[in-house]
Amino acid sequence: xxxxxxxxxxxxxxxxxxxxxxxxxxxxxxxxxxxxxxxxxxxxxxxxxxxxxxxxxxxxxxxxxxxxxxxxxxxxxxxxxxxxxxxxxxxxxxxxxxxxxxxxxxxxxxx
Amino acid sequence: xxxxxxxxxxxxxxxxxxxxxxxxxxxxxxxxxxxxxxxxxxxxxxxxxxxxxxxxxxxxxxxxxxxxxxxxxxxxxxxxxxxxxxxxxxxxxxxxxxxxxxxxxxxxxxxxxx
Numbered sequence: 462x463x464x465x466x467x468x469x470x471x472x473x474x475x476x477x478x479x480x481x482x483x484x485x486x487x488x489x490x491x492x493x494x495x496x497x498x499x500x501x502x503x504x505x506x507x508x509x510x511x512x513x514x515x516x517x518x519x520x521x522x523x524x525x526x527x528x529x530x531x532x533x534x535x536x537x538x539x540x541x542x543x544x545x546x547x548x549x550x551x552x553x554x555x556x557x558x559x560x561x562x563x564x565x566x567x568x569x570x571x572x
Numbered sequence: 573x574x575x576x577x578x579x580x581x582x583x584x585x586x587x588x589x590x591x592x593x594x595x596x597x598x599x600x601x602x603x604x605x606x607x608x609x610x611x612x613x614x615x616x617x618x619x620x621x622x623x624x625x626x627x628x629x630x631x632x633x634x635x636x637x638x639x640x641x642x643x644x645x646x647x648x649x650x651x652x653x654x655x656x657x658x659x660x661x662x663x664x665x666x667x668x669x670x671x672x673x674x675x676x677x678x679x680x681x682x683x684x685x686x
Contacts, residue, residue: 558668
């Protein structure tokens with residue numbers, strides 16, 4: 462059973478639109494979440510991290526975290542074709558080092 | 573800055589063959605990881621290592637062995653390649669523990685089994 466679940470599996474948004482991606486952990490011991498972005502044919506790169514309840518904004522990207530429900534979301538406003546990629550959510554339990562990824566959301570931004 | 577080097581970039585094997593993938597990092601990171609990625613989907617953890625000579629199983633360790641001979645290197649062995657298997661194996665490293673655990677990835681090894 463996938464311990465980190467992402468939805469939707471794929472998403473198409475128009476250029477300039479808002480993309481919203483979701484991620485939930487079924488492991489109650491998870492403390493930390495990351496969002497990674499992987500362009501086609503490339504390796505994943507860390508996009509944003511969030512460890513405390515609330516919201517964090519960096520440019521066009523905003524992440525939310527609700528630690529009680531172990532749910533995080535990534536929102537991309539003014540989406541650009543260059544944002545088209547696989548978005549991966551990752552979760553870590555304490556200091557175990559065991560970093561688990563979800564299956565990802567494939568985002569396509571149409572010009 | 574640092575770099576993670578994975579060798580080989582492409583690996584073609586025969587069914588039943590034992591295959592070894594290598595990873596070197598010069599970040600001086602303690603923790604290293606091996607993940608498998610199928611068909612451009614999510615990453616599944618095979619093995620990770622908190623420090624030199626440490627090995628921890630991930631959720632997909634069956635069919636694989638790993639070795640952390642020194643801090644900078646982490647190798648993965650496919651013990652018996654499966655026919656028609658195709659996947660990308662990604663090596664990563666990080667500072668251990670909590671909020672510092674951001675991963676840096678290598679370029680990957682693409683495996684095809686005939």
